[in-house]
Amino acid sequence: SQTIHQWPATLVQPVGSPLSLECTVEGTSNPNLYWYRQAAGRGLQLLFYSVGIGQISSEVPQNLSASRPQDRQFILSSKKLLLSDSGFYLCAGRDRAGSGNTIYFGEGSWLTVV
Amino acid sequence: QKEVEQDPGPLSVPEGAIVSLNCTYSNSAFQYFMWYRQYSRKGPELLMYTYSSGNKEDGRFTAQVDKSSKYISLFIRDSQPSDSATYLCAMSKAAGNKLTFGGGTRVLVKP
Numbered sequence: 001s002q003t004i005h006q007w008p009a010t011l012v013q014p015v016g017s018p019l020s021l022e023c024t025v026e027g028t029s030n031p032n033l034y035w036y037r038q039a040a041g042r043g044l045q046l047l048f049y050s051v052g053i054g055q056i057s058s059e060v061p062q063n064l065s066a067s068r069p070q071d072r073q074f075i076l077s078s079k080k081l082l083l084s085d086s087g088f089y090l091c092a093g094r095d096r097a098g099s100g101n102t103i104y105f106g107e108g109s110w111l112t113v114v
Numbered sequence: 115q116k117e118v119e120q121d122p123g124p125l126s127v128p129e130g131a132i133v134s135l136n137c138t139y140s141n142s143a144f145q146y147f148m149w150y151r152q153y154s155r156k157g158p159e160l161l162m163y164t165y166s167s168g169n170k171e172d173g174r175f176t177a178q179v180d181k182s183s184k185y186i187s188l189f190i191r192d193s194q195p196s197d198s199a200t201y202l203c204a205m206s207k208a209a210g211n212k213l214t215f216g217g218g219t220r221v222l223v224k225p
Binding site for chain 2: 004006043044046049088090102103104105106107108110
């Protein structure tokens, strides 16, 4: 099965500063990749998904953007952070071969905007 | 109304008891059902994956799907303190489709 690596694990950023969260995938090729946000005590909100290099779909309008420069690399960015961007960000991947309907998550990145 | 409803808990049980979790959903098109376990400040990990109606057992875990009632369940037998976590249900309409998650149920197993 695939392994999802995310970094940084924790970060505290001031309002108006830029953001870059990185995600890489091992153990598979050409996966579908996802960025989720989980607010405290709430479920997972899908932010972006990608079916291939350079192909990004946005689920909700927001202050964030995503890019996929390589097959197994997915980046979440912001030019200017808002307080409301605080939360737990999870990268996830779905292997298109085999049991392609299950997704696997990384360990997450905790973002606090102050 | 949310597509997938899940009681947030917390659900507190003594060690060794059976933990019973469930989700209800409104869209009859969902056919693939999953349960994830999430420890505090960690990413969710897949526990169970089932297709359509029926039961599936894996060790101490049993997943049930009742599509006629739009209701899915997860049972944890002989619960351990290490089972203390948040349990998320998820479902999709077809293989490869996006997953819709419940809000999660927090479980506390007390020694």
